[in-house]
Amino acid sequence: MDPFIRSDQFNFIKRQTDILINGHSTVNEINVLNALKLLAKEKVFNLFGEMSEEQQQIIEPIIGVEDRDGAEKYLFQLRSYVIPFKEVTEQTLKKLFPKVKKLKVPKLDKLDLKEISYISWIDEGSSKKYLVAWLNNKLVGLSGTFTKINKKGICALCHRHEEVGMFLSEKKGAIKDTFTKKGNYICYDSYKCNLNLVEVDKLYDFIERLKK
Ligand SMILES: [Zn+2]
Numbered sequence: 001m002d003p004f005i006r007s008d009q010f011n012f013i014k015r016q017t018d019i020l021i022n023g024h025s026t027v028n029e030i031n032v033l034n035a036l037k038l039l040a041k042e043k044v045f046n047l048f049g050e051m052s053e054e055q056q057q058i059i060e061p062i063i064g065v066e067d068r069d070g071a072e073k074y075l076f077q078l079r080s081y082v083i084p085f086k087e088v089t090e091q092t093l094k095k096l097f098p099k100v101k102k103l104k105v106p107k108l109d110k111l112d113l114k115e116i117s118y119i120s121w122i123d124e125g126s127s128k129k130y131l132v133a134w135l136n137n138k139l140v141g142l143s144g145t146f147t148k149i150n151k152k153g154i155c156a157l158c159h160r161h162e163e164v165g166m167f168l169s170e171k172k173g174a175i176k177d178t179f180t181k182k183g184n185y186i187c188y189d190s191y192k193c194n195l196n197l198v199e200v201d202k203l204y205d206f207i208e209r210l211k212k
Contacts, residue, residue, distance in 0.1 A: 005081040007117050008200040009047050010082050016040040017071040024066045084113035094142030117200050120190035130141045144169035156184040157203050158196035163188045169210045182210050
């Protein structure tokens with residue numbers, strides 16, 4: 001069967017298994033546990049809308065997750081159905097930022113494409129952060145200055161409390177020689193951010209809003 005689980009959906013399911021593990025280690029009442037299981041199943045099923053019988057059978061065993069071991073086994077079999085980030089080359093990345101001379105791009109073969117919803121890297125020299133994602137089947141790049149703040153904050157992409165920095169992108173204004181800056185706090189560590197991401201729309205909205 002074809003992969004049908006997005007990376008952010010996988011992260012969401014993983015988080016549900018964490019809730020179940022926690023439930024099984026703290027709750028004794030069978031009714032409460034059953035309610036917890038049903039809720040986890042419902043939330044995960046809701047991610048997908050229409051599912052084939054086969055897909056349902058792949059997701060369904062979340063109900064049986066009780067401990068770390070069980071979760072690992074379940075998530076391991078789920079992983080074969082995760083849709084990988086559509087492959088890109090260093091050349092394609094460079095083309096997304098034509099104005100940047102000698103753009104340094106990350107080593108793409110080091111990326112686990114099933115674990116990412118976006119590619120991002122920081123060029124320390126120019127203090128710029130680059131974000132690349134597929135939006136409606138089109139590869140889109142966004143760049144901005146990135147200033148790390150030395151405390152944790154809420155990331156606009158994954159909504160978790162992490163080491164963040166201010167990402168600011170600059171756009172030419174309607175009037176000549178004017179600029180508008182738009183930005184928000186996002187994770188410094190984009191690998192972690194990708195693993196935290198449970199709602200990919202937040203990422204797409206962010207990119208769209210800043211591209212305009
Ligand atoms: Zn984040």
